[in-house]
Amino acid sequence: MREMKVVALSIGHSPQDGGSVMTSRKHSEFSFWTAHIGKVKDELERLGYEAVVCNRSEAGGTTPIYAARRCNAVGADLAVEFHFNGADTGIGGTETLYWYASKNGKKAAELIQAAMCDVLRLPDRGLKPIKCKSDRGYYYFKDTRMPALMLEPAFASSHVTDCDRLEERVDALCVAIARAIDGYFQQV
Template sequence: MNTVALSIGHSPRDGGAVMADGSQSEYQYWLEHAPKIKRILEQQYGISAVIVNRLVNGGGTTPGHAAAACNATDAILAVDLHFNSFEPASNGTETLCWYNSARGETAARHLQRAICECLGTRDRGIIYVCPDKRTEAIIASSGVRADSSRAVSYFQKTRMAAIMIEPCFGGSNPGECRLLQDRADALCAAIAQGIAGAVKAIAA
């Protein structure tokens, strides 16, 4: 049976972004909802899921520790769970993958599509995480989004296909904060569906 690592974004120490209404941090939100994704994956899709916490399972609070926690599961796919925060008007869904990982890109496309369809959010596309500014400039010159400043060590150190999801700007946009709250169950189901499609594609 294929296994997926569900990595809860951030840690009990730093929490990550806080919802626009102040109710939950990224860590608190996904600590509550990741078990729903796990249950759906196992009951509906026959995919084993392991929930990991970068501090407890990886020994620290950095993205590299999240990678260590995921690697310990021997999973085929790692999914780091987050939500975005920037400005009140910022909106939409984006998914990150390593710039030269074909399996990571495949998984990212499955999750991006499933989340956008579920939440009805603007499709901000895939972000290709790069090891340095030079590579970022090369990748961006082809007309796609690239970033060498976000969670580089997570993507460098994971030994399986790895992605990071940012379903919406729940940390800064009040409307998208309500989406995370009101459609939490539907979002978990959509993430599970996207993961199932991704696993089927990358395991083929």
């Protein structure tokens, strides 16, 4: 029998800082994903995975390095951290971040990015390889011992269309992300 794969579903930011806030003012990144991540977990469990919802503060801090520590402690085969984006330039769309040197991280990123774009139908801003200390989440990607991603499905803190779309379609998005994770494990 196949060993059950473990997926860490890491909620970005922390109860202390929350991250950015939606244009609707309804949620921070942390509170939004706290409210919705259970749907990703449920679908993964239905598909035969162990899914562990976790966050940085459980490892004792609020910065990305604590997300890495927590995902390592979980013993995950894949780590996915959930965010939403913001910019002061008016741009919108969907991005997925991965560690530049991880082939499997890139594979998972391709599958989840395609799944998110398919549901949200926002501009596809593609995959963002993380390599430099100045890049977003550098220490999360550097210190995780498994392929690791950060998901930025929409510019929900700066773009009203992105925020509306994310709120309207989050249930379908959660299911699509879980199914893309399943697709990844079928391929590696």
